[in-house]
Amino acid sequence: MSVRSIIATGLLAAGAVASPQWGGGWGYPKTVTVTSDHTVYKTVTKTGSCSGSSVTSFSSSSSHSSSASTSASASKSGSSSGSSSASSSASSSTSTVATTTTTSASNTVPTTTLLATATGHPLDVAAKAAGKLWFGTAADIPGTGEAQDPYWAAEFNSTDFGEATPANIMKFVFTEPEPNVFNYTGAEQFLSFVEGTGKLVRCHNLIWQSELPTWITNPTVNWTNATLTAALRNHVTNLVEYFGDRCYSWDVVNEAFSDNPAGAYASNVWFDTIGPAYVVEAFDAATQAVKAKNLAVKLYYNDYNIEYLGNKSYAAQNLVTELKGRGIQIDGVGLESHFIAGETPDKASQMANMQAFINLGVDVAITELDVRLNLPPNATTEAQQVLDYYNSVAACVAVGDGCIGVTVWDFDDEYSWVPGTFPGQGYADLFLSNGPNEPLTRKAAYDGCLQALTGAPESA
Ligand code: XIL
16 A cells, blocks of 8 residues: 555545644644554664664565665665656555564663665656656765765765755854854865765755854844844855855745744844844845856745745745845745644645745745654654655645755754754654664655655645
């Protein structure tokens, strides 16, 4: 049974109701109906111990029994196989999830993992076949050891990913650590890892309230509207001109709007000093830099909780209208999509929201997709996660060319930002491993993405 057929058989209507876990941060504050049908995937039982050692063993109720080594190698080797294997192998699996494992370590906490059945590295291939520019991923290079992890690097370099977003290294604190002193060393390391692989780069981000240097947040002389505007414009101009068309796009302003009240401007050094005009100034400076250097780079507004219609999405829509009305360049809106399993807007909601932006004459992209769970995961929450990944990717496919691509916010739980940001939550990415420099195991969430990219969208 495929993810699509899980949905098509009505389990959405018949399942249990998940309780909302809205915490005011990245997530979706709604209750949705979930399915507990998790029987189509092979399973792995991972046991971790407090001593730091861990054991992973695999078993499967299907005829495709797997071992640790074969599953791991399947996630890293093999050719780009196209996309038909996912649903066929999923449907050939039997309907019982059963796995056992033993460990001699004390204080172990076993978790059962639904495994993907897809092989090869078809995600970006399938995305392009579906008319998208990419299926991409964030990469936290340099700084996390990702690039030095051979398993992470092999997967990153595979045809699963046609785009990369620097998770941190192009942010203000790294690129302008002192006033008008620009440091592109780390960003160049990122780009040297990515360029030559054929991947496009979403450059991220120019103006945000976080990851700012202290000379911005704690100035020796208080900012005035004029002095901070000048600093803002100088930063934007320098980065856009320096990186040029090595960036497919720039997230010019990130997360300007608040959740409380939804759609108001968030209080931060930019807004508190300059007012809402800071967003216009940033886009205007970027527009001028694009013109000055005759660049093709696209300019984006990027935010979370704008993935469904509501006051925050309306505020972003109004911003698009305002910038266009002023003759300032804005090409797209990034829908971050940091979701919580079971609290994710459904496919129709995401499509309606995407269409609202597209109708204003901009593209949309899913820019930071991950779907986190309360730890430890269980088969029900993992199955929900598969469906949630499916719905977001399927919405991007179904809405047509206006949704240009899907980027996950890293693909490996080992390097995910989630556990450090949302205590008690994790398991948000498409792969897991036993630690750095350990083989990756592909989760069923991977199949959710692949089936959305390859399946008939209307049947969901
Ligand atoms: C996150 C990074 O992943 C973390 O490593 C960092 O500590 C904080 O920022 N929205 C965004 C991203 O636009 O820049 C954030 O990235 C996640 C939320």
